[in-house]
Amino acid sequence: MWSWVAHRVTGVLIFFFLFVHVLDTALVRVSPEDYDKVVATYKTPIVGLLEYGLVAAILFHALNGLRVIAVDFWSKGPRYQKQMFWTVMGVWIVLMAGAIYPVLGHAARVLFGS
Known part of the structure; x- marks a missing residue:
């Protein structure tokens, strides 16, 4: 049941990201100055964490979709859906643990200017 809920929630989050991405990309045709301001806000540590969350959502949605x-x-x-779910979770955790280092490195560079 929870994997069903998580699959739907991650799908909605991914759709929302794609919608916002299309809108901000379309902004370049309307006002290049405003587009530059919007893109500048994407270079903050908070957005970096949100991008990590986006990676987490996409990865879970894809792996669970295969399940x-x-x-x-x-x-x-x-018969094997429970075992497959825990396999998906294990693979997801391993991949997300491997992806945390670049996110933390980016956040440190932005915060401390290294």
């Missing part, structure tokens, strides 16, 4: 496909189209899928 859903396996459950739906593999005859033994429903």
Whole structure:
């Protein structure tokens, strides 16, 4: 049940990001100065953490989507759905742990000017 909820929530978050991305990219045609201001706000540590969250959402959504496909189209899928869920979570945690170093490095460079 919770994986279903998380899959829907991550899907909505990804859609929201794509919508905002299209809007801010379209802003370059309307007002290049405002576009530059918006892009400048993306170079903050808070946005860096939000980007890490975006990576987390996309990665979970993709891995869980593969699990859903396996459950739906593999005859033994429903029998192994719990094991597949924990495999997805394990792979997700390992990949997210590996992705934290670049995020922290970027935040340190922005904060401390290194």
